[in-house]
Amino acid sequence: MVRKFKVMDNDYTVDIQKRDTVYSITIKEKKYNIKIIYHDQILILFKINGKKYKSYCAKNAHVWYVHVDGQFYLVHNISGKRFGIEQQSNIPANVGLDVRAPMPGKVLKIYVQKGDNVKIGQDLCVIEAMKMEHVIKAPNDGFVESINCSLTDIVDAGHILIDIKEHPGDETT
Amino acid sequence: MFNKILIANRGEIAVRIIKTCQEMDISTVAVYSDVDSTAPHVLFADEAISIGAPEPRESYLNIEKIIEVALENDVDAVHPGYGFLSENHQFARACEKAKITFIGPSIAAMTMLGDKLRSRQIMQSVGIPVIPGMIIKANSENEIITAAEKIGYPVLLKASAGGGGKGMRIVEKPDQLKPALDACQREALAAFGDDTVYVEKYFRQLRHIEFQILADHHGNYVHLFERECSIQRRHQKIIEESPSPLLTDDLRKRMAEAAINVVKTAGYTNAGTVEFLVDQDTNFYFLEVNARLQVEHPVTEFITGIDLVRQQILIANNERLQIKQADIYKRGHAIEARIYAEDPENNFLPSSGKILFVEAPTGPWIRNDSGIRSGLELPIYYDPILAKLIVWGETREIACKRMETALKQYVILGIKTQIPFLRDIVSHAEFKKTAIDTHFIENHFAEWKPGYDHVDLSLMISAIEEDTQRKSFSNSANNKRATPWIQVGRWQI
Known part of the structure; x- marks a missing residue:
């Protein structure tokens, strides 16, 4: 049986026979x-x-x-739909120009409003978790x-906070 | 003795305090916010009372509510732990008013030491060294230029209202002072709305060394030696040890005397920590007093064999210190590593989620002070400290190796932690050589990445697990009595 996994942004195909x-x-x-030798929960x-x-793994x-030999790994199963469970990535990724929460937290500040022009690197909002501001x-x-969040909202990692659209024609420049 | 103590805290420190209370046959009341209802401190305490919403100011910082719970439950004393209300004199006052003993220093000592500038001035006036310039508040440019010349270059300009490195400038030469001062004031005004600037001596190399003190209400003072806390990341201590590899017996004696002098001057009682900075020429300077139990207190407990929480409770109960200075010995070497829910690969951002599994290392001279358990949903509202791993060894070398080995066996699944980072620190050649100062992390770990030697193993394990899981499903389909949820075991959505 062939399975597909992702570890640290690299895709792997694993063939397994028993x-x-x-x-x-x-x-x-x-x-x-x-x-x-032994295998339990x-x-x-x-x-x-x-x-x-x-x-150890869960x-x-x-x-x-996965914990093995003192090292920790996050192995994402990307084999596709199985057992009726939707294959969905919760890795925060900047797909297109969505601005996503990199961690779960509370929306502390929002610096922009709908329609505002923004420059790359400009501060958009502040998320707070565990007494740290990001x-x-x-x-x-x-x-x-x-803007898909309001002040004091609790958001999950990967939540799309703000949608930024490029100005028409920007892609060609 | 007290019959019942309320612990106004959460996490590993609340659990640690409860354990000593249990050994002293004192019953315990835990308080918890809505997101902590099954947290370990709640499970360990004899009673647990809900105090409100997860936001700290609604629960763990809610003085009125905590006093109300203490009164309703006939509590004799409150232990504040560290952080939260531990150094809040209003809370101490509220306890006093409710006739509940606050396990900590007097309100007067707490108030005085809470004002960092004033306490430094007072300590300097009784001959305790402070960082040159640290107490000069210069308002005009000329005053700053004069102060800088008096202190001697290099100097550090610091925003008075500051913190987190904002409005901070190192000035090497007199001609750099003016532009640095302008920039510093601009930043300070923007960040804090106040452009008052301090000037103090700048040191290229500093170590953070603190002394543990116990003082009773009968004029007895002892010190329990020092803790070396120079390994810090963004001003947050992460590895602490005792004794400090830097101190000679003579320097240790002089610093201990100064530390006792500080607490005497402040009229301080209970357990407290006097923090010093030590420069490359082993001059030491008083920084501040932490008027509470410290996160890193277990290293002191390991080398002296004295339970600091027990001493705090005895002192708060007005008892005389039974330990004399001459009876306090240090033995061997202890190291603590703080385990945080932070992602070391992603700029140490907090990580949260469900802790799927925890297995802490055990073994000779290994102590794990933990506030987590398997199955716990980690709340996002509080400090990311999960646990502290403390080891002892007859020498520093053995203790370092023991810590490295123990960290390798510390398993936390479901959230990210900086365990691999801690392990690489204690096994670093410079750390082993004791070449440590407060810049250690930025000097040696700025570009750090965890080692990944077993990607293939992790893939194999995941593939085997998936395979086992698939078989569980097909088995359960053939067995009418078993539901897939029983058969599948570790499957979680």
Whole structure:
């Protein structure tokens, strides 16, 4: 079976086959044989080439949180729709010119109004979480098409705070 | 002795205070905001009372509400922890008025030390060194030029109303003073609406070293040695240790004397911390007194074997200090690492969400003061500190290695933490060589990225997990009694 994952912005295709307690997994043409020693809700013990590994992992939405050998990984399952659960990325990404909240928090200040012209790097609003303020800046020149938050709103990571549209014709310059 | 103590705090410090209360057979009342109803401090306390909305000023800073809860529940004393109301003299006054003991210093001492400028002036007047210029408030350009010459270059210009590095300028030579002063005043006015500027001696290399003091109401004072807190990120301490690798016995003795002198001058009682800055020539300067239990108090507890919270409670109960200075020894070396819900790869932005799983390291001389648990939804309203990991070793080298190993075994899944960052600090060659100062992080970790040697392993594990999950689903489909939710186990939406 082939699965697709994303780790730190890199896409990986993982081919996985199972025989008894041994998995054979291929990642980027590199083949591994993994012998499972123990596996429960959180803990997985396994051996590769005789070396023992202990890993902890848990899933939230489509993301596996993996701890292995003292390192932490966020592995996003991007295999597509499965089990009727919508495949949706909650990685805050600047898709187009949406200005998204980089973390969950409270909207502390909004510096712009609908229709305002903005310059790249201009302060748009301030999000506060855990006593830290984070200034959200304009990703591009353009104008404010809409504001999708109000003062004191609690927003999730990835929430589109402000829509910035480029001025017509800007793309060609 | 008190029968019942209310802990006016949350998180790891509230849990830590409750543990000592339990050992002293004192019953505990926790208070909590709406988002903390299943937080560990609520679970550990004998009673827990809801005090309102998550916003701190509606709950953990709501003096009226907390006093009301204390009165309704026949509380004898209130422990404020650190942060929140711990250094709020209005809260101490409200406790006094309600005839509830505030576990902390007197209102008079708290008020005096709360005024940083005035307390420095007072300390200087009794011969305690302060940073040259630190107490000069110069209003005109000429006054600043005169002050800078008197102090000697380089000097630091600082906005009086300032903080967070705004309106701060380092001036190396006299001819740079005028333009720097103009810029500093402009920034100060823009940021704080006040262009008053201070000038003080600038040090290229400083260490932050503080002394732990205990003082009873009967004129007895002891110190419990120092803590080295130079490893800071954005003025926030992240690694602390005791003893300080910098101090010689002679310097330690002189600083301890100065620290005792500071608390005597202030008429300070209970547990307190006297903070000093130490320059490259080992001159030390009084900075301020933290009139409360410190975040980093466990390192002192580890090297002295003294429970500071127990001492705070005994002192607040008007008892005499049973420990004499001559009986206080330090042994070995202790290090603390603060674990924050911050994303070290994303400019240390706070991270929140559901903690899916926690497993803290255990083992000889490893202590974990924690305010989290598996399954806890992390609120966004409070300080991002999750836990503190404290280790002891017979030497600093052993303690560093123990911390490195323990951090490697600290598992928190579901949110991001700076554990990998902490681990790289304690295993850094310069840290091991004790070459540390307050610029350590910016000098050595400005471009830091976590090591990712096991991407393939993480992919394999995720693929195996997905595979197991798929099988659970097909198994459950063949078994009428089992619902998919039982079979699937770790699946979460």
